[in-house]
Amino acid sequence: MSSLLKCCSIPRSCVHAIKLDATYTDNNGPVTIHKEYVQNRMLDDVYLYDTTGKGATLTIELIGKECVTANPDCPCGVLYTSYFAKKIKAGVPFKETLNFPKVDSKISKFINFIDFIEGCVLGKLASLPAVKYDLKFSECNGEEGLGELFKVIPSGNETALSKTQKGKIVSSSKVILFPALxxxxxxxxxxxxxxxxxxxxxxxxxxxxxxxxxxxxxxxxxxxxxxxxxxxxxxxxxxxxxxxxxxxxxxxxxxxxxxxxxxxxxxxxxxxxxxxxxxxxxxxxxxxxxxxxxxxxxxxxxxx
Known part of the structure; x- marks a missing residue:
């Protein structure tokens, strides 16, 4: 197989596996979610609920192969929103507690009346208040000299993902966190x-x-x-x-x-x-x- 890939100039994938586990507590007790990445099929979106105010725990294991370009940052992943970004490295355990932001009296920034009717009353999930994280994984795809595929930069008291992203995205999905309603x-x-x-x-x-x-x-x-x-x-x-x-x-x-x-x-x-x-x-x-x-x-x- 390796000789065939070399003959056809198809770079070998640097991602071997991605394993995702999440836990949270709802009205009925603890809930556990498990998902795995399969090559050529991205991870499914993950729906979590911060129903107790203690958040939801997300654990990710990224298992890489020997990088075809010897890039120490390949493969890697990132979990991010507009105000938060954290890198996921191959072989390094990733664990993060996701909390829904504290809501002040200006609740309208989370939901308007139209979305309230469609989301809460009629059950349209996309209209409910939620924090939506992007979860992406990338590899070099045989391109040398790329350096960092995802770069997380400090932004005041927060962190942000640099707009410059390199390599090939092998999986892109959402982690969606709902509050207690x-x-x-x-x-x-x-x-x-x-x-x-x-x-x-x-x-x-x-x-x-x-x-x-x-x-x-x-x-x-x-x-x-x-x-x-x-x-x-x-x-x-x-x-x-x-x-x-x-x-x-x-x-x-x-x-x-x-x-x-x-x-x-x-x-x-x-x-x-x-x-x-x-x-x-x-x-x-x-x-x-x-x-x-x-x-x-x-x-x-x-x-x-």
Whole structure:
């Protein structure tokens, strides 16, 4: 096989194996995850939960072969986010406790109202608050003189991954850490069509200012009822104004809002006249509800 690789100029892989183990504690007790790298197949994404506030433990063993270019940094790996980076070296045990950041009163930086509905209520995992780590492994791929494949640099009290990355990526995946979540909702969410009026002022002379009023047709959102969310130990309530603000900023990518808008368009096709100031679609969420109970992930959610 080695003679065949040499004849075809295919460099031998420097990675022999990658073994990943993770542990955390959920509402039912300790949970263990084990994953292994297979050549030509990257490691799967890893989902962890910091449900107790003590974090999740990640252990990685990178086993390398003799590097084909005698690079002491080959193979290697790195675990990183925007504010954290730590290198993984072949033959050196890697162990890290991952903690979800402490949440202050500004909970909106972790989740907005639209994501709250889609993630907590409807069970869309990608909409939940989480810290997403990148996990990458690289080798020289037969290229000499590369030096460090991944370079971690200090950045104040934190560490960061250098933008310069060398070699061939043999595995790239995500380690996603969720916090402890408690939520409760009993609310009605409605889309309406209405007119938004804006006043524009223009100075015509030194003493005269002309006002121009412009009316624009817009889809509006309204929230009636109670919603509450606790991330870790920090409670939060979504108000009507928050829902309206988040709708403007975050509704374009929302599958739920897109569906409600399609229903709204269907409703409008059966209406007549110029009266556009009326509610055309409404949805309600009540907890507990059998439909949502089946969507809850017991390792993630605990009903308030």
């Amino acid at each position: 408690k939520w409760d909702i009993e609310a009605e969410l409605a889309l309406s069509r209405g007119i938004e009026e804006k006043v524009y002022k223009r100075r015509k002379s030194k003493v005269k200012i002309v006002e121009t009023k412009k009316k624009t047709k817009r889809t509006l959102i309204s929230l009636q009822g109670n919603t509450s969310l606790t991330i870790g130990d920090t409670p939060h309530k979504f108000t009507k104004k928050m829902a309206e603000k988040d709708y403007i900023s975050h509704s374009r990518k929302s599958q739920l809002i897109t569906s409600l808008k399609n229903i709204k368009k269907l409703s409008e096709s059966f209406t007549k006249g110029d009266d556009i100031n009326f509610q055309v679609v409404k949805t309600a969420f009540y907890a507990p509800h059998d439909f949502f109970k089946r969507r809850w992930r017991t390792k993630v959610f605990e009903r308030a």
